[in-house]
Amino acid sequence: MGGPLSPNEKDSTVVVVLGASGDLAFKKTYPALFGLYKNSFLPPNISIVGYARSSIELADFRKRVSSRIKATDQEKSLLEEFLAKCTYVSGKYDDAESFKQLNTAVDKIQSTTLGRKHRVFYMALPPSVFIPASQGLKQHVYAHDGNNRLIVEKPFGKDSESSRELATRLAENWKEDEIYRIDHYLGKEMVKNLMILRFANVFFGAIWNRQYIHNVQITFKEPIGTEGRGGYFDEFGIIRDIMQNHLLQILTIVAMEKPVTLDAEDVRNEKVKVLRAIKPLTASDVLLAQYGRSKDGKEEGYLDDKGVPKDSVTPTYAAAAFYIKNERWDGVPFILKCGKALDQQKTEIRIQFQDVPGNIYPSVMRNELVVRVQPEEAVYMKFANKQPGLSSTAVTSELDLSYARRYKDVKIPDAYESLILDVLNGDKANFVRDDELEAAWKIFTPLLHEIEGKGGAIKPEIYAFGQRAPDGLDAFVAKHGFRRDASYAWSPPKI
Ligand SMILES: NC(=O)C1=CN([C@@H]2O[C@H](COP(=O)(O)OP(=O)(O)OC[C@H]3O[C@@H](n4cnc5c(N)ncnc54)[C@H](OP(=O)(O)O)[C@@H]3O)[C@@H](O)[C@H]2O)C=CC1
Numbered sequence: 001m002g003g004p005l006s007p008n009e010k011d012s013t014v015v016v017v018l019g020a021s022g023d024l025a026f027k028k029t030y031p032a033l034f035g036l037y038k039n040s041f042l043p044p045n046i047s048i049v050g051y052a053r054s055s056i057e058l059a060d061f062r063k064r065v066s067s068r069i070k071a072t073d074q075e076k077s078l079l080e081e082f083l084a085k086c087t088y089v090s091g092k093y094d095d096a097e098s099f100k101q102l103n104t105a106v107d108k109i110q111s112t113t114l115g116r117k118h119r120v121f122y123m124a125l126p127p128s129v130f131i132p133a134s135q136g137l138k139q140h141v142y143a144h145d146g147n148n149r150l151i152v153e154k155p156f157g158k159d160s161e162s163s164r165e166l167a168t169r170l171a172e173n174w175k176e177d178e179i180y181r182i183d184h185y186l187g188k189e190m191v192k193n194l195m196i197l198r199f200a201n202v203f204f205g206a207i208w209n210r211q212y213i214h215n216v217q218i219t220f221k222e223p224i225g226t227e228g229r230g231g232y233f234d235e236f237g238i239i240r241d242i243m244q245n246h247l248l249q250i251l252t253i254v255a256m257e258k259p260v261t262l263d264a265e266d267v268r269n270e271k272v273k274v275l276r277a278i279k280p281l282t283a284s285d286v287l288l289a290q291y292g293r294s295k296d297g298k299e300e301g302y303l304d305d306k307g308v309p310k311d312s313v314t315p316t317y318a319a320a321a322f323y324i325k326n327e328r329w330d331g332v333p334f335i336l337k338c339g340k341a342l343d344q345q346k347t348e349i350r351i352q353f354q355d356v357p358g359n360i361y362p363s364v365m366r367n368e369l370v371v372r373v374q375p376e377e378a379v380y381m382k383f384a385n386k387q388p389g390l391s392s393t394a395v396t397s398e399l400d401l402s403y404a405r406r407y408k409d410v411k412i413p414d415a416y417e418s419l420i421l422d423v424l425n426g427d428k429a430n431f432v433r434d435d436e437l438e439a440a441w442k443i444f445t446p447l448l449h450e451i452e453g454k455g456g457a458i459k460p461e462i463y464a465f466g467q468r469a470p471d472g473l474d475a476f477v478a479k480h481g482f483r484r485d486a487s488y489a490w491s492p493p494k495i
């Protein structure tokens with residue numbers, strides 16, 4: 001059921017965090033819940049129950065939770081209040097008795113509730129246990145006098161077949177409107193800003209098509225390697241880890257038609273249409289690479305990670321060109337690029353416009369609109385301007401909406417805060433629907449099978465840890481028509 005969970009002061013809500021001993025729970029889930037708590041965004045009568053196999057004393061568990069939360073001196077008492085609402089139950093993910101014990105603990109918390117008893121289950125778990133855990137929850141912990149919401153973390157399968165299998169098994173127990181598939185990039189401020197930029201500005205609306213836009217680049221860069229997550233990563237690779245979900249989701253919002261309303265189903269209907277219009281990728285559409293040691297030898301290469309087989313050909317970098325076969329975008333390349341162990345952290349969307357017809361100022365480059373997702377959130381537009389002074393040369397300059405300067409006192413919420421709030425409010429617009437997933441996997445599955453094909457697979461190019469990009473990238477983007485202006489670089493304001 002949609003809508004806020006606790007419209008009634010007498011209702012209670014329990015959030016159960018499964019995998020509460022894990023990396024995501026400590027790094028993101030609990031800090032996000034505290035962020036909502038301290039700003040009074042959690043519903044009244046809220047409790048949070050951590051659940052995992054590890055046996056952890058409650059005091060130790062609370063210590064671990066608080067160690068990852070940044071609280072100012074003024075927030076210390078709120079943090080204590082929050083921790084008092086956090087409890088922990090130890091149990092297995094495939095065992096009825098364990099889930100019955102979890103249910104007993106949750107029932108006890110909600111035993112004095114006068115209104116309805118809602119439950120939110122956050123599966124911060126490895127995918128291998130998604131299915132048994134979702135079954136156990138439905139059979140033994142489901143609320144019968146209140147709403148239930150199940151939050152599922154990526155990866156949602158490894159290809160079309162495994163994703164369909166996961167969807168079918170989840171659907172045996174959970175209704176689609178109870179399932180919230182998280183892609184945390186949909187909770188990022190600048191990704192949430194995209195629809196407003198596009199649909200609430202008349203000038204962007206008018207030029208948002210193949211007549212004016214030459215190409216779109218969506219880039220994700222990380223300066224860190226797999227850092228002990230090599231075992232997980234090697235099974236998935238960068239295409240499944242970042243491109244098939246985070247970057248493709250951004251692409252759909254950049255490319256979709258205006259939804260009839262902001263209702264979740266209207267928004268997601270438009271996103272699915274874009275995905276269905278993209279032709280499946282082939283090996284000639286992609287550049288694959290894997291990081292080796294840094295040039296100074298200080299940083300280890302991917303194959304040095306303990307969890308990674310010494311002969312792994314799993315890509316840690318990928319660039320791919322997508323073409324959307326519809327009236328608005330026919331012929332416009334959408335180039336998605338993502339990689340680990342690069343020179344910096346950066347996620348951005350770069351829309352490069354067409355050349356000026358009959359241009360009389362050959363020195364200027366194409367206009368670009370850049371949405372800097374992170375860090376240093378900004379929207380800036382590269383455009384031609386007269387060089388101030390006696391010269392009449394046209395030079396590239398920018399109109400710059402840097403958030404650090406324009407919105408000085410605003411704290412940008414973490415993506416998980418924003419998405420957990422959406423779950424509590426029953427707003428599914430920023431969550432992945434089952435048919436979106438199906439259409440997304442259709443685009444990638446043939447390529448992924450080819451990459452991982454028997455007898456050799458596709459060998460990635462090697463780049464040094466800390467490099468700007470693999471050597472082949474500039475030629476790859478140039479082949480798809482992107483023109484780089486090496487003479488110009490935007491830099492965030494120094495505040
Ligand atoms: N970490 C991150 O930054 C991100 C993670 N995710 C996704 O979130 C989910 C959780 O991630 P993360 O917290 O890193 O995962 P972890 O590997 O830390 O696992 C979470 C918990 O699950 C239990 N667990 C681990 N391995 C197994 C296993 N083989 N069988 C049963 N239980 C196991 C452990 O708890 P115990 O043994 O105590 O039961 C562990 O503490 C995953 O689906 C991941 O893809 C998504 C985005 C980012």
Ligand SMILES: O=C1O[C@H](COP(=O)(O)O)[C@@H](O)[C@H](O)[C@H]1O
Binds near residue numbers: 184222241242
């Ligand atoms: O989903 C994932 O995202 C993180 C990057 O997230 P960000 O919010 O820090 O940009 C990435 O490191 C991880 O490999 C991936 O699984």
